Structure formats: C-alpha cells, structure tokens
Amino acid sequence: LGQQRVRLQPVGGRVARYFAYRGWDFADAAVAAGDQVDPATVGRLTRLGLDHFLGGEVDRVEFIYTRFLTTARRALETETVVPVALAEPDPAGAPYLCEPDAARVLAALLPRHVETRVLAILTSSFAAEHSARMLAMGNATRNADEVMTELTLKANKVRQAVITKELLEIVGGAEGLA
16 A cells, blocks of 8 residues: 555644644644634635645545534544545436536535535534533532532531530539539
8 A cells, every 4th residue: 555645624722733743743733723713714725625626735624523412522534625535427317417517516516525625523522512511510510509509518517516516515514513
C-alpha cells in the first residue's frame, strides 16, 4: 500500500495545541471555534476545504468530530465531505438533458453542499460538547449535594455530642451539689 500524506486543519485552540505538541504541522492557522457555531467559521472551513481539494492539494476532505447522538451518548465520526459520492445513473433510464450543463450545476451546488455538511458537522460537534458539559455539571452538582448532606450530618452529630456532654456536666454538677 502506498503511504498517504495527511494535511491537518484543526478547529479550536485545544485541538491545535494537542497536535502542535505532538509535532504536527499545519498549512493554515488553526480555525477558532468559539462557544457557538459561527457563519464565518463555517465559511472559512468550507473555503479551505474546497480550495485545497479543487487545487489538487488533497484527494479528499474529511472531518473527524464528535457526533451528538443523545444527551448521554456521543460517537467519534469520520465524514468525507468531498468528493461527493454520487449515485450511479439507471442504465435502463432515459438520458437527461441538463441545462445549464452538469459542470456548471456542480460548480454552483458543490460549495453549498460542502457548506451545509460543515454546518451540520460543527452543529453536531457543539451539541455533543455542550451535552457532555451538562452531564458533567449535573454529576458535579449531585456529588456536591451528597458531600453537603454528609457534612451536615457530621456537623449535627458533633453538635449533638457537645450538647449531650454539656447536659451530662450540668447533671453531674447538680448531683454533686445534692
């Protein structure tokens, strides 16, 4: 098998630092992700991917991301954005006459398709990240509640022991006077 070269385009500072620390080289600067899906980020990733693909620098553009499944479930996904897998035409079907020609239609639709896929990928990734944060915060809240309950019980036991000791001292002192 031939060896493939990989061109990495990290999205987000944490991902960029992770791969930079491991010696990966980026042709383009890391794309900032921010806290929400930003149209400028979608546009920049779309342009970068299409420019590298249409310029012949890469054979395909793939995204590796965390896909949102449910609030409690996420999955690591790899999705090829370009080239687009096209269905084979039906050999029994009639040939289509395409106006304008297919190349012009593809040139108009491909950027929109890639932009839509990039938007869907980023949205799913952000949803997965936010659901993971929500679960972590929920777990932290439950753990803090448990710790507070335990500490309250311990404080009550200590207070009760102090009161009991004082009562015993009072009773012992009263018996000594009697």
